[in-house]
Amino acid sequence: MQNNQKINDWIAAFLSEEPPRSKSLVMTIFGDSVVPHGGMVWLGSLIEMLAPFGVNDRLLRTSVFRLAQEGWLGSQRDGRRSNYSIMPDAQRRLARAYRRVYSPLTTHWSGNWTLVLGTNGLDAAERASMRKELLWEGYSVIAPGIACHPAGDAEALEALLQRMGMLNKVYVCQVSELPGVRGKPLADLVAEGWDLSDVIEGYTKFVARFTPLLEELRSAPEPIAPEQAFVVRTLVIHAYRRVQLHDPQLPVELLPTPWPGAAAYELARELYRVTWEPAEQHILATLRREDPDAPTAAAAFYDRFTGLR
Template sequence: MSDNFLHHWSQQYLSEQPPRTKSLVMTLFGDVIRPHGGALWLGSLIQLLAPFGINDRLVRTSVYRLAEEGWLSAQREGRRSMYTLRPQASRRFQKAHQRIYAPSYLAWNGQWTQVFFLSSSISTKQRADLRKALLWEGFGAISPFAFIHPNPDLHNLNELIEHNHCAHAVYVSQLIESPLEHSKDLSQLIQECWQLDEVSERYQRFISHFKPVLAHIQAQADTHPLSAEQAFVLRTLLIHEYRRAQLHDPQLPLELLPKNWVGKQAYELCQHIYRYLVKSSQIHILDTLRLEDANAPDVASYFYDRFGGLYQDMAIA
């Protein structure tokens, strides 16, 4: 039976590399809860996490810490608690959503964006915060005061500069290749500024873990369909590991990446498995959410845009 094989696979996966509860809660809020309104009762969260071997004490501790860190807000109604994504956290999840569920390998116009500043014009803390934020956005450091990216999200860059209150000190410029004969090719900066080997290893681990899952689902889908709960467990583990690999990816244009870039292969694998799992997993999610809240909302319309479109996969006969 397909369920037996994949149940064994998921249990082995959880025993060999058990996810941290707080991290898995974050995955659930991004993949499941945010598209369902961004809020749920604690009892529903406990039930959703039970198949992963996580007890209610760990769930309570994790959501308490996430609330302390500013990700969630809590609202009590009698003995029950509801947890809601705070607005700033929801915006951060939206950015992560754009990275995870949409192909990031866009066309490149051959230009580079450089962000730089003078050491005397920015405080030590601002410099550290700005560096951290730029590296998170995929920029490579060419010096302690200069960072470069061939294809950044300029809207995110503008927000980043504003959030760090350093517009007065930061210069942003566009660069193109020089025709000078005695000059290194800018594409060589890829090897010097980005740790792509580490990113590639993360993607390779993801592929090695989930490629057998896709092969088994494809072979058994018609004769042994997955249960709704098993589809949900697999979908959550899939996005949890892919998210951890993908958020370290600087999202460089394919023209500047190694041939047959493994990140593209990982995205396509994740896309195929997700599409197989999404319909059944949604049944389990809604059934669980509506045990405590009969009016728990269905998914928002943007949910169906994931991985190039889920409309066909979600169609109900």
């Protein structure tokens, strides 16, 4: 199989116009490509994986060093060689994040709201940290000391509070509208609590940018080459992840219609289905150049995007 020149041109244009930050790209490759194969990669293989994106040896070493300092990666040496793997706590956080990426946006509303109360009892640093983490999980601060979400993930919230040492410092409860009492329309609460304009713009831009790529892949006379498929698959997940992880994951009943996230998900899924198999050939060959025993993808890998097989 030979590289498709039109796809090469698309990749070159994308990397020129929207060059991904190397540290973020390393995490995309770990989450999408390394974790399914055991979660460990030798530095030489990682250098080879990052090379097609214009990330050189020096920049990669700086990125993994910083990720290790931040607690995302751990490293080990074997003589002159070193390898990197996801730390256990980071692995759990990464798994939750990527579960969102590969799952359809079809959360339905039960009519209940998850509330996190009592943040006024925290000191300033704790309050700022809690606010940042809750916003990242899609919550909205609707009043001083009160954050809410209409489809809060209990497991993710429990892990967040435990990680921050705040399990016994805030109240968590579920509430619903009181029947017989007319309040403000829910649409107003959603509009006031969540500014979706950047997320809508991100999904719309993703669809506009990647639709021509899917058309080219479908019309190509030959199958895509393994390394080229790996680059495409990685860029798809990297770009989609950047938008999707800022999506507060509101239930479909509370979203504007039409919701561009649905089209973005379908596009990402189709691009992944076209590229995953040859990309896996490249990933496994690259990992096994330094680790002959690198495993094939775990069974859970094939559940991505509602099933790859």
